[in-house]
Amino acid sequence: MQRILNFFRDIGRxxxxxxxxxxxxxxxxxxxxxxxxxxxxxxxxxxxxGISELIRLILE
Incomplete structure (x- = not known):
């Protein structure tokens, strides 16, 4: 438990x-x-x- 409290104190610092x-x-x-x-x-x-239109032109 003490390690967890020290961890949060260090975060605060x-x-x-x-x-x-x-x-x-x-x-x-x-x-x-x-x-x-x-x-x-x-x-x-x-x-x-632009790419969509180009592909549409090619496929038609």
Whole structure:
């Protein structure tokens, strides 16, 4: 039981050492991630549509 308590105490100590991002940094990171995901979703959607049309033309 003591090992489990020590484990959680160690977790608490380590979490206090973490350098958490500020609100502005987190907002910037979040916007960057969302924009990147949206870009790649649109990109792969267009590529998929193009390949589908190409295959449809070949098979007709």
């Amino acid at each position: 380590e979490m206090r050492k973490v350098s958490w991002p500020k609100r502005k940094e987190m907002t910037t990171y979040t916007i960057t991630v969302l924009a990147t995901v949206a870009f790649f979703a649109i990109f792969f959607g267009v590529v998929d549509l």
